[in-house]
Amino acid sequence: MGLIPVPPGHVAAVVTTLEMHERPRARPMPPSPLRLVRWPAPDPAKYRALFERVGGPWLWYSRLVMDDARLIAATHRAETQLHVVEDRQGLEVGMLELTHPEPDWCSIDYFGLVPALTGAGHGRWLMAMAMALAWKPETRLVRVNTCSLDHPRALGFYRAQGFEAVSRSVETFPDPRLIGVLPADAAPHVPLVSAR
Incomplete structure (x- = not known):
């Protein structure tokens, strides 16, 4: 057993990869006003704004540091399905991004709602929508990643939906709050450890 030092100014996360190898049994669609x-x-600016609103509390930052050309290349690919979650007023309150890198498997790249909607059952509704989109007749595998920086119930939620953990890895990256990508008060559950 050993500890691996994380450089000052960086964050470390344990990333868990989960997979589902068969279409889940049909269940009634959870009710939701979304x-x-x-x-x-x-539009890149609009995408970044929603990405930060949904993912900022969990230190999502990868798409925030892409220039417009790279972001467009990532989000406008033929194999990518990008969806926005809207509330009754038409406000954007969540996102779902799926990629089919190969015809027989799907990756849930981004799945989330704004923090105000957490714990109200909307995640089950969004996952039901994700499953309907991910499982095409030829799909044999659906994959999703979560990490130790995500909502504390995220891993349990994915497992309750039928995903099984298949691997873990450690990711380190510059703390996006210290390099001006996210506000300093984002993700208060993750201590700021600045470089000295």
Whole structure:
């Protein structure tokens, strides 16, 4: 057993990869006042704003540091399905991004709602929508990652939906709060350890 030092100014996360190898049994769709809308070619600034609102509390930052050309290349690919979650007023309150790198498998790349909606059952609704989109007739595998920086119930939620953990890895990266990508008060559950 040993500890691996994390450089000052960096964050470490344990990433768990989960997989589902067969379509889940059909269940009644959980009720929700939300709706899922296809977002075929999002404006980069609008995408980043929603990405930060949904993921900032969990230190999502990868798409925030991409320039417009890289972000467009990532979000406008033919194999990527991007959806926005809207509330009754039409406000964007969540996102779902799926990629089919190969015809027989799907990756849930981004799945989340704004913090105000956490714990109200909307995640089950969004996952039901994700499963309907991910499982095409030829799909044999659906994969999702979560990490130790995510909501504390995220791993249990994915497992309750039928995903099984298949691997773990450690990711380290510059703390996005210390390099000006996210506000310093984002993710208060993750201590700031600045470089000296």
